[in-house]
Amino acid sequence: MLSKKKIVTLAVVGVIIATIAYFSINRGKVTYTTEAVSRGAVVEKVSVTGSIAAMTKINLQPEAGGKVVKIFVKEGDEVRAGDKLIQIDAREAASAVAAQQAAVDSAAARLNQLLAGATAEELHVSQTAVDTAQAQLDAALGTKSDAATSLENALANQVNVMARAAAALQSKIDSFVIDYDQAAYVAGDAFNRLLGSFFNSSDYLSFACTNSQFQTDAESTRVAARAAVARLRDKVTAVKANVTESAVEAAYVGVMAELRIVNDHANAGAAALNYSANLTSSTLATYQLNANTAQTNMNTAMQELTTDQTGLDLQRKTNATDLTNAEIAVSNARAALANATNAVETAKRALAQAQANLDLKKAGVRPEEIAAQQATVNAQKATLESLQTALAKRTVTASIDAVVAQVPVELGETVTASQVVAVLNTQGKFEIVANVSEIDIAKVKVDDKVDITLDAFQGGERWQGHVVSIQPAEKVVEGVVFYETKIVFDQEDERLRPGMTANLEIESGRVENALRASIRAVKDKAGQKSVQILVDGKPQDRQIKTGLENTDYVEVLSGLAEGELVITGTGK
Incomplete structure (x- = not known):
């Protein structure tokens, strides 16, 4: 019987072993x-x-650019509305004011002249102006007549170009259809007459051929060519029933495909003939002539259709160029006539104005003319006032009572009309x-x-x-x-x-x-x-x-x- 001490010892050892086993098993587990x-x-x-x-910031900008010639304030200064802040170089503005003042003086002098009446020399000058205006009108009318004739000619030419283009295109289409019909005939003739004697009714060669591959090619293409000839007749018949540009051109790819099948058959028959074994020399010569004729006729027919396709494309391009040139000529002629018409109207107005001036001088100054010149004087004065205002605005002033927060320009710096030259702060809410x-x-x-x-x-x-x-x-x-x-x-x-x-x-x-x-x-x-x-x-x-x-x-x-x-x- 185990003692109590031994039992405790065994229990401790067991716990240790179990702990070691647990950590060994779970070592590395995530x-x-x-x-x-x-x-x-x-x-x-x-x-x-x-x-x-400060939430209320006023950015002040001059209304015109220029050099800063004087700064009246510094940051932190309190200013009142209207106080001067920045002076922009005003020499150009001052010159504009002086020039406008001269314009005002000239208009006023003209008003005084009207009030005094016309002299003999002024009447002569006015008559000369009328004669010149009449001559310019006559020349403008002549130019307009020539422009109208040019437009008529351009329009007539455009009609002729359109007719010639349509006729030329139709001729190409008709030629295409004729060649389609001829190609169908050539294909049928090659298959039936020229190559028909090469084969029996079962589409097998009627003579012995020592080359089995060429024999197979000739006989297999015979079947395909028979179907191609039939389809070719149908396609050509359909085109002849609907002779249009789109129909003729759409048929090209299909017709050429059928012709190539028949042409392949002609080539295969000629190749097989080279290995014939039981034909007499005269029969062989006849067959060779037929084969050569079939090949030549097929190649010629396909080449003619290719030429037709190229010719149709070229004719379309030629027509497009001719029509475009005709349209440009019409457009230019219309523009020339419009310009000539405008020139006539301008000349008429100039003549009417010159005649009115002469009549006015002969009749004496009318109250309306004096009033008009007075209006001119007033308009020139208004412009002068505007320039004077612009000159005054080259001095940047405070728009409200405020504190100068910033003067971001320096003396001598050139500023633009959109550039901030002074920033004002007012008391109130704040922003971040x-x-x-x-x-x-x-x-x-x-x-x-x-x-x-x-x-x-x-x-x-x-x-x-x-x-x-x-x-x-x-x-x-x-x-x-x-x-x-x-x-x-x-x-x-x-x-x-x-x-x-x-x-x-x-x-x-x-x-x-x-x-x-x-x-x-x-x-x-x-x-x-x-x-x-x-x-x-x-x-x-x-x-x-x-x-x-x-x-x-x-x-x-x-x-x-x-x-x-x-x-x-x-x-x-």
Whole structure:
């Protein structure tokens, strides 16, 4: 009987052995960490940093480019509406004003001249103008008559070209049909008359042939040629019943195919004849002549059809060129007539104006002419006032009471009409200006909610805002593309100051009750998202389609079901 001490010892040894066996068996076995696919909110956010700026900023731009010759203010200056800020070089504008002043003076002098009446010399000049205008009208009428004749000739030529083209094309078609008919006759003659004596009624050679292959070729092509001759007659008959360009051309490929079959038969018969064994010399000579005649006639018929096809194509191209040239000639003639007609109308108006001027001078100045010249004077004065206004606007002034935030130009710098030369700040609400990278900008849109913290406030205080604008033009900073995005606070806070650094969490997307999986389970290979799930204790790849994602979850659009376990990690 075992003692108690021995029993305990044996038990301990057994436990040790079992432990060693367990770890030996499970050594190297992989374990998996999983997480169930669930439903819940998926909120996608874009994190960026920006800075607070006064929401109301006025960018002042000159209405014309030029060199900055004087700067009246500096950053931080308080200005009133109308105060001078920037002076742009106004020498060109001043010259324009001076030139326009001269135009005003000239119009006024003309008005005074009308009021004084016409002189004998002025009457002579006006009569000369009438004579010149009449001569120009006569010349224009002659040109118009010539242009009308040219158009008539061009139209007549176009009709003739169309008729000649149609006739030439029809001639090619008719020739094609005749050659089709001739080809069918030649094929039938070759098969029946010239080669018929080579074969018996069963389509076997009527003479002995020492070359079995040539005999087989001759006899097998005989059967095919018989059918080809019949089909050829049908095709040619169909074309003759419908002699059109499309029908004639459409039949070409089929007719040539049938002719080649008959031609192959003629060649095979001639080849077999070279190995004839029991023909008399006179019969052999007759057969050889028939075979040569059949081959020659077939080749000639096929060549004529090929020539017909080429000729038809060439005729179409020739017709197209001739018709195009005729159309161009008509178009040019129409344009010339239109130009000549316009020239006649212009000459008529010029003559009428010259005659009216002469009549007016002879009759004395009418009140209407004086009124018209007075209107010219007034128009020139209005232009002068506009130029004077433009000259005055070369001095950039403050549009409202404000504080100068920036003067981004220097003395002597040349600026453009669209360039900002001064920036004004007004007291009021603030905005945050942030640069969003091109990687994230597609996710951000106007009205997205924004969670805001400020470095100036360390107590965890938060503000809420929303996106109000996204600049369409990119901004490159150290080789990286950004897009300027502006955010406003939903509530005002008097503690806010321009320049404060703002940390932004832009909520670019939110889906409530979304089917979601742990982001740690998702793999991305060449744009294809996948996860691994456990099937009978073994990992299995599963492709999925995803939507929104954040640092914790990804929205699952397809590929997984709620409750499935996805692998998030492995261990041993």
